[in-house]
Each structure stands twice: as C-alpha cells, then as structure tokens.
Amino acid sequence: MNTAVELDWGTTYQVTVLDLGLACCGVEVMAALNGSDLAGYGIDPAGGPDRAQVLVVSGTITDVMLPAILATYRELPEPKYVLSVGACSNTGGPYWDSYAVTKGIDQLLPVHVAVPGCPPRPEALLEGMVALHKLVRS
Numbered sequence: 849m850n851t852a853v854e855l856d857w858g859t860t861y862q863v864t865v866l867d868l869g870l871a872c873c874g875v876e877v878m879a880a881l882n883g884s885d886l887a888g889y890g891i892d893p894a895g896g897p898d899r900a901q902v903l904v905v906s907g908t909i910t911d912v913m914l915p916a917i918l919a920t921y922r923e924l925p926e927p928k929y930v931l932s933v934g935a936c937s938n939t940g941g942p943y944w945d946s947y948a949v950t951k952g953i954d955q956l957l958p959v960h961v962a963v964p965g966c967p968p969r970p971e972a973l974l975e976g977m978v979a980l981h982k983l984v985r986s
C-alpha cells in the first residue's frame with residue numbers, strides 16, 4: 849500500500865468493527881485491532897454490535913454457534929458488512945468434514961470480503977480490511 853492510499857484511508861472515513869472471534873483466527877484479529885496500528889488506517893473496535901459497521905467473523909464456526917452469530921449480526925445497524933477471516937470461517941478449513949462445523953459463514957450471512965489463510969498473514973488481514981473500507985466508503 850502506498851502513502852497516498854494510507855492518507856486517504858486515515859482521513860476520510862472511520863470504520864468500526866466488531867470481532868466475533870471463535871478460534872485461533874480470532875486471536876489474530878484481536879491482536880490486529882487492539883495491539884497494532886489499524887486505528888491509523890481508520891479502523892476501530894466498536895463498543896458493541898449496535899455501534900459496528902462491520903462484523904468480523906474469524907475462527908472455526910460450530911453449528912451450535914450459528915444462532916448467536918445471527919443474533920449479533922441482526923443487532924448491527926444498516927448498512928452493515930461482513931468480513932470473513934481465515935479458512936475456517938470461509939469454508940470450514942481443516943475441520944470442513946466435521947459434522948459439527950459450518951462450511952463457511954457465507955451459508956448464513958452475506959460475506960462482502962473473505963480473507964484466506966490458516967491463519968491469514970497480517971498483511972492479508974490488512975488487505976482485507978482495506979478492501980472492506982473501500983466498500984464501506986463507496
């Protein structure tokens with residue numbers, strides 16, 4: 849990413865995200881949101897679902913969690929966006945053949961950006977956030 853893109857990102861719009869961390873990828877997102885410089889890119893953790901523009905779903909999704917995920921998603925005000933982070937959230941990942949695992953959160957929610965990886969590299973996560981930021985602003 850070049851400096852112009854970074855400046856544009858940081859000065860034009862602030863995006864609030866709620867992380868639904870369900871397994872290892874959730875830890876990566878938590879670290880990115882709370883310990884890194886994502887705030888400098890205009891991305892801030894939301895105080896709650898009612899203040900979030902973006903729902904980040906990260907980690908292994910077990911079927912038993914689906915009602916809680918859906919209930920959280922419904923609390924976000926419109927317009928709302930979904931960022932799926934990691935192989936588990938995208939497709940079921942290494943647990944795709946488990947009877948208890950959902951094979952991708954896109955079966956339940958409209959996913960706007962999906963970040964690949966197990967877990968995704970920090971650069972991939974940032975790229976996904978940048979793509980989503982552009983979408984929110986458009």
Ligand code: SF4
Nearest residue numbers: 872873907935936966
């Ligand atoms: S994609 Fe890999 S790192 Fe991420 S939650 Fe699944 S097993 Fe863990």
